[in-house]
Amino acid sequence: MTEITFVTADITEVDVDAVVNAANSTLLGGGGVDGAIHRKGGPEILAACKELRATDYPDGLPAGQAVATTAGRLPARWVIHTVGPTWAKTIDKSDVLASCYRESPRVADELGARTVAFPAISTGVYRWPMDDAARIAVGTVEATWTRVQEVRFVLFNQDAYQTFRAAHS
Ligand code: APR
Numbered sequence: 001m002t003e004i005t006f007v008t009a010d011i012t013e014v015d016v017d018a019v020v021n022a023a024n025s026t027l028l029g030g031g032g033v034d035g036a037i038h039r040k041g042g043p044e045i046l047a048a049c050k051e052l053r054a055t056d057y058p059d060g061l062p063a064g065q066a067v068a069t070t071a072g073r074l075p076a077r078w079v080i081h082t083v084g085p086t087w088a089k090t091i092d093k094s095d096v097l098a099s100c101y102r103e104s105p106r107v108a109d110e111l112g113a114r115t116v117a118f119p120a121i122s123t124g125v126y127r128w129p130m131d132d133a134a135r136i137a138v139g140t141v142e143a144t145w146t147r148v149q150e151v152r153f154v155l156f157n158q159d160a161y162q163t164f165r166a167a168h169s
Contacts (some may be wrong), residue, residue: 017113025060041072064099085121
């Protein structure tokens with residue numbers, strides 16, 4: 001049974017086996033979590049992402065999918081890059097966001113990662129409402145079988161922490 005925990009922190013500081021990155025499909029970096037992970041993790045991560053683009057993902061990583069690289073200088077051993085959906089009032093992309101929380105643990109199992117830290121995927125630049133993202137994130141992790149022993153949701157402020165905590169039954 002996977003333990004689900006919540007903490008308010010900078011995800012680049014968290015000491016777990018794998019840190020999940022809220023990436024974009026290019027895998028070539030960006031702002032928010034993506035920018036912080038590449039900045040703190042160093043060039044090794046981008047080099048590994050460019051290698052992925054040159055081999056398995058020539059067209060980029062589709063939204064909802066996940067792929068692992070080294071974590072470079074981060075305390076973690078791996079970064080699991082996943083691409084969340086952008087929020088759209090008229091199109092329900094909930095299943096794509098849920099897929100990020102199913103595929104990342106699946107990749108973690110392939111790696112043998114036993115502790116995994118997630119940010120609040122899609123709730124920043126991609127503008128997904130925090131409460132709905134929390135419901136989908138926590139509900140999907142609760143419903144997904146994985147060998148991961150701890151899933152740690154790492155929130156960037158108290159409001160997000162309260163919202164995610166409240167979504168866990
Ligand atoms: N640690 C933990 N959480 C963080 C950190 C951090 N260092 N930095 C930002 N966050 C929070 C944000 O407050 C937000 O709640 O992570 C959540 C996700 O925000 P984004 O990083 O903007 O990710 P997302 O909304 O999925 O948008 C992805 O943004 O940075 C670009 O390259 C990225 O194009 C992609 C898009």
